[in-house]
Amino acid sequence: MLPTEEETRLWIALNRAHRMVHREMERALAAGGLPPLKWYDVLWAIEMAGSDGVRASNLRDWLLFEQSNLSRVLRSLIERGLVHETASDTDKRAKILRVTDKGAELRLRMWGIYGPQIHTSMIKLTADENAGALLRALHALRPKDE
Amino acid sequence: MLPTEEETRLWIALNRAHRMVHREMERALAAGGLPPLKWYDVLWAIEMAGSDGVRASNLRDWLLFEQSNLSRVLRSLIERGLVHETASDTDKRAKILRVTDKGAELRLRMWGIYGPQIHTSMIKLTADENAGALLRALHALRPKDE
DNA sequence: CAAAAATAGATGATAATGCATCTAATTTTG
């Protein structure tokens, strides 16, 4: 079944908005000499899990990362001492991940750039026609309530 | 300046929604033995330019592609006879691009998968919590009207 | 108009991505 005008509009707006903003984010971080967004997401997700730690497969589900990519990002983070892994004693396949102090510190430092950039980009986004298109398309498609 | 809750929510929702849907799109196309989404976008954008053709730099601006990526995608499309290039006589640096019949045919064939997938994905998107988050966040941020 | 700056597009080097597959461990099932 072919998409309606509204559905197509929504997808295009979503696509463009994401591409534009994502690029701004990555460039702001790189300009600040900081690692890519992906690192932030992973560090944040692990931190959220708290002191119990979390296993990679949970991160993959939550972050919607490809398993192989997550595996490699984690290896980087671990090699750099930003994340610490301990073997699980209930499941010998799994490794429990926790953010180290150094990792938490880096995440905060990234937030110093990333946070303001979210503000800037979202203001810009909602100010231009993309938000209008997104909003109208969502409105038109929204099932019932709201 | 740090982002508000709403701004952060919007960015996260945008990010997740895009990642989810984009993956579905690419997989649907690949499953149908068709080339990646990027090809569709480029073919479509060139077709939109009509018989006058269009130059790569315009496509780059419109599609928000990296110049080097666009250059290579175009080379692929040209090599496969999907796009035809002619030198511009007003600007010897530029090449004017037009979609060939074969290119138009491929784009249509891709639309056979892509179109229905837009429908499916947008329905799914608006049915789950992502749309709610996007919508609420956009609402909260939208400057004035609407 | 000549020199400097900007623009169109290509390309080499490097890193990131996705897919398929692999090993090891765990769960399920007959």
Add this chain to the structure above:
DNA sequence: CAAAATTAGATGCATTATCATCTATTTTTG
């Protein structure tokens, strides 16, 4: 409980992306 199926995570390989830089051509400017 043994065999089959599933799951966690790593890794090789091919593709794609990004950055920086390069050439060739305009465009701008003093």
